[in-house]
Amino acid sequence: MTTPPIPYRFELELEVPGTPDEVWHAIATADGIGAWMMPTELEGGEGGAVTFHMGPMADSHGQITAFDPGRRFAYEEDWASLVGHSGAEVTPLATEFLVEARSGGTCVVRVVTSAFGTGAGWEETFWNEMTSGWAPMLDNLRLYLTHFPGARSNTMWVTANCAAAPDAAIGAVRDALGIAGNAGERVSARGITGVLERTLDTHFLIRVERPVAALFSFFAYRAEDAVTGVLLVGYLYDDGAAEYVDREHDAWSEWLAGVTSGHTVDTSTA
Numbered sequence: 001m002t003t004p005p006i007p008y009r010f011e012l013e014l015e016v017p018g019t020p021d022e023v024w025h026a027i028a029t030a031d032g033i034g035a036w037m038m039p040t041e042l043e044g045g046e047g048g049a050v051t052f053h054m055g056p057m058a059d060s061h062g063q064i065t066a067f068d069p070g071r072r073f074a075y076e077e078d079w080a081s082l083v084g085h086s087g088a089e090v091t092p093l094a095t096e097f098l099v100e101a102r103s104g105g106t107c108v109v110r111v112v113t114s115a116f117g118t119g120a121g122w123e124e125t126f127w128n129e130m131t132s133g134w135a136p137m138l139d140n141l142r143l144y145l146t147h148f149p150g151a152r153s154n155t156m157w158v159t160a161n162c163a164a165a166p167d168a169a170i171g172a173v174r175d176a177l178g179i180a181g182n183a184g185e186r187v188s189a190r191g192i193t194g195v196l197e198r199t200l201d202t203h204f205l206i207r208v209e210r211p212v213a214a215l216f217s218f219f220a221y222r223a224e225d226a227v228t229g230v231l232l233v234g235y236l237y238d239d240g241a242a243e244y245v246d247r248e249h250d251a252w253s254e255w256l257a258g259v260t261s262g263h264t265v266d267t268s269t270a
Contacts, residue, residue, distance in 0.1 A: 004089050008123070009114040010131050014138050015106050018145045020070035020099050023107045026145060027097045028073040035153035035235060036144040036215070037137060050075050055157035055233065058082055066096065073097045079115065083126055090117040111138060129221065136203055136217075143197060143207060143215060144235075154241035156234035158252045161227050162260040166202040166220035169228045169260055173218055174204060176259045190255060191248075192216070212238045230260055 016023060026032040033040040039053040046067045052060040060082050066074035074096035080088040098110040111134065117123040144151075162169050174180075177189040185196040187206050194208040194216075203219035214236040223229045232252060236244055 003091060004116045004118050006117050006119040006123070007114070008117060008127050009112070010127075010134070011110065011112045012134055012138055013108060013110045014142060015102065015108050016142045016145045017106050018149060019105065020101050020107055022145065022149055023099050023109060024070045024073070025150065026141060027099070027109065028067070028069070031152050034155065035148065035151060035237070036140040038233075039155050052077075055155075055159075055231070062092075065094070071099055079126060083122060085120075085122055088117075088120070090123065091115050109138070109141065136198060136200065136205070136219075139198060140205070140215060140217070140235075143205075147207065148213065148237045151237040153235040153237055154245055156232070156236060156245045156249055156252070158232040158234075158249065158256055160230045160253075160256045160260050161223070162230060163226065164228055164260070166222055166228050169230050170202050170204070170218060170220040172259050173220075173230065173256070174199075176255075177206075179204065190252075208234075212236050212240055212244045214238075214241070230256060232256060 018026070026036065029044070030040045030042040033042070038055070041049070041051040043049050043064070044067060046064055048064045048067070050062045050064055054060060060077050062075045062077035064075045066072050074094065076092035076094050079093035080086060080090050093113065093115045095111065095113045098112070100108045102108060113130070113134070164172070177187060179185065179187060179196060179199070181196070183196055183198055187194050187196055191211065192206070192208050193210045194206045196204065197207045198205040202221065203217070205218070206216045208214040208216055214234050217233045218231070220228050220230045
């Protein structure tokens, strides 16, 4: 097809601890990606398939377009189908990770994502949401390489839907956990203890120390029909991670539903 006229592109850069091999494992293997972004299936090598399992939302299927170990990993996805616009006149969503070693045992990771579209409203919405979401997601990579390098993750997804605005919904979750300050604050609530690593308008992340080593990411987003989704994604790294998910998933689900109950229109779990 003829290339659509509207270019979309954003670029992020972050310095992370680790050698190029350690960073490569984190960004270009299924176990690595699953430990800080989302559960992933990946056939290593150019032309291989990659599938990102996005919990209760959807799966995104793509193909690897570059696979240069320790240096460059790239893939393309069908972003139109992902958001219910299959067959739309857009080019594939192209994402590449570039790794550059620095002195002192660190690397710079640069992420570049681009595509062409027609300027439709759904395209703008997709890019605005993706752009705002990539920065905290990439910071997950930094936290993973800092505290849990090489560890495999069990992922726990918990969701609730409510009628509040996203900032109000995530505020209710913060209040319920007793979070009042900035990054570095100690958190002890709902059976976990840890450190608040990041807090934004509609998102915050706790690095859990006990009873299991984990990253707990909470965020709220506006879905369809003025419904706000509130989501907890837990990346759990201890030997007891699977047992924790089995034991605590339903309790977290009930808790999240209760926290948002004043505005709840529906709840679900994954």
